[in-house]
Amino acid sequence: MKTILAATSALAMLAGGAMAQELNIYNWGNYTNPALIEKFEAETGIKVTVTDYDSNDTALAKVKAGGHGFDIVVPSATYVPIWINEGLLLETRPDQMENGGNIDPAWMDVDWDPGRHYTVPWQWGTTGVVVNTKYYDGDIDTSGIFMDPPEELAGKINVVPEMGDVMGLAIMYYGGEPCTNDMELLKQVRDGLVEAKKSWLGMDYGNIEKFAKEDLWAGVNWNGSTFRMRLANEDIAYGYPKEGFVVWMDSVAVLKDAQNPEEAKTFQNFIMDPENAALISDFARYANGITGSDAFMPDDMKTAREINIPDELKGKGVFLPTCDPETQAIYSRIWTDLQK
Structure with missing residues (x-):
């Protein structure tokens, strides 16, 4: 009888363990569709x-500090090599997963993760400017909106707190190329940003509601986020700086010290299903890198200016490279000055 009870108890513990499967995702704020998570949990x-x-x-600082408890992180392309080189990611081989063949060939053999050994496409988009056209009727396809703010917009500008994007836009505004280490140009960038900040209201993340309610009128922002703002306020428009704008991709990676690596791999495979990838885009309003997802995407994304770069500006988009450590350190010092 004791043997039977022991066996029964062990089975119960195993069953309880199966029921207690967990996954802890560390992602950008307001970027994960609750419906996607509900579907994943149900299935x-x-x-x-x-x-x-x-x-x-x-994200990088939090994970490097340890004791975070996360399984998954969603870094931008310029940061993926840093995560890999720091030994922070698990090589999960998404290219060999059941749904790995659904990765769009254009996003498969990428510089930051050749052959997709670590990461799965989440979403991709651009970084440009957002303007409420009720308060400004000038040219919005310029980084001058935040680098040389029009008087009408001063004091109502917000710049997202993402160093790579903001530095990239500022460098291109002054005629340079991302990852430049031209100190004369970088001094111009530094001084220009510090001076421009006097006309900004803040450098905050997650401002869809503030723009919709017109507490903010302009700034640096991402295309999908701006799309969501426009759906709430028709006067909001997205601009592609003619001096150069940023193109990016965020990808899902599993942390090397993940407590739930198998569950994390299951999630990577899950989001490479076209219908699930479309759920990601339907919420945050960015394109994804999964072939076949278009059939499940919202119709309004097919014609939206925020998603479809105007032909005359397509050549101005720049996919940011990963800067060498020395150059990155210079940018970090400029960024620190800007935060003061």
Whole structure:
């Protein structure tokens, strides 16, 4: 009898363990579709917790500090090599997963993760400017909106706290190329940003509601986020700086010290299903890198200016490279000055 009871208890513990499967996702704020998580939980029985961050640097610092408890992170392309080189990511081989063949060939053999050994496409988009056209009727396709703010917009400008994007836009505004180490040009960038900041209201993340309610009128922002603002306020428009704008991709990676690596791999495979990838885009309003997802995407994304770059500006988009450590350190010092 004792043997039977012991066996029964062991089975109960195993069953309880299966029921207690967990996954802890560390992602950008307001970027994860609750419907996607609900579907994943229903199909897999894995309980998901999502924790938000507001920048690539925030996420990297938090994980490097240890004791975070996260399984998954969603870094931008310029940061993926840093995560890999720091030994922070698990090589999960998404290219060999059941749904790995759904990755769009254009996003498969990428510089930051050749052959997709670590990461799965989440979403991709651009960084430009947002303007409420009720308060400004000038040219919005310029980084001058935040670098040389029009008088009408001063004091109502917000710049997202993402160093790579803001530095990239500012460098291109002054005629340079991302990752330049031209100190004369970088001094111009530094001085220009510090002076421009006098006309900004803040450098905050997650401002969809503030723009919709017209507490903010302009600034640096991402295209999908701006799309969501416009859906709430028709006067909001997205501009592609003619001096150069940023193109980016965020990808899902599993942390090397993940407590739930198998569950994390299951999630990577899950989001490479076209219908699930479309759920990601339907919420945050960015394109994704999964072939076949278009059939499930909202119709309004097919014609939206925020998603479809105007032909005359397509050549102005720049996919940011990963800067060498020395150059990155210079940018970090400029960024620190800007935060003061």
